[in-house]
Amino acid sequence: MMEYVIATATALTMLGGAFFALSAAIGVVRLPDVYSRMHAASKAGSVGSGLLLLAAGLYSGELAIFARAAAGVVFLLLTAPVAAHLLAKAAHDTGHKLWELSVGDDMEGR
């Protein structure tokens, strides 16, 4: 019975992670400028990778390996915003424009 619980949880977590990874990819393709693409890729992408890692840790059935996967997820959640912010700041500093229909730019002239 316990095997069924773990297998079902693993399958659902994997499918959820795949859904988030796919939505991140669709956002990267469909959104209009660098900054909105960054919003899609950094949030949905890190959640997708994190869920897939958690599924791998869960299916192993050992606490040590699950803790390692959880540490990997924490690392992802810590570094993805930093990388996205650095890249957005670099793009903005070098004069990459926002989308024409954007309403405002609080970093204008900084």
Add this chain to the structure above:
Amino acid sequence: MIAPFVLVSAAAAVTLAILGIAFVLTAYRVITGPTLPDRILALDTLTGIAIGFIAVIAVKTRFTLYIDIAIALGLVGFLATVAFARFVLSRGRPETRPLPAGDEQAVTPVPGDTAGKAR
């Protein structure tokens, strides 16, 4: 009642298919740009999807060492994105005339504003 192993295998197959579609879409963005930050962002997303691939392979093969490999790939991807961001900073403006000689500021700062512009 299906066996748990079969359930996980089927879910892993579906997951690999979806991740393949996501990989192709992101590769399209790497190819078509249009700017350098777009390509860097898409490469970052590709490393994230590759981490997902490795995790699903770890589930399929029951070989848990793959989780460590996925974590190492995450570290490398983060460092690569940071280095690329530095590179974008040193590149200057996109699609404009080359900067005049002796002017190494990519963007002319507002007078009295000394923030930013870290090199």
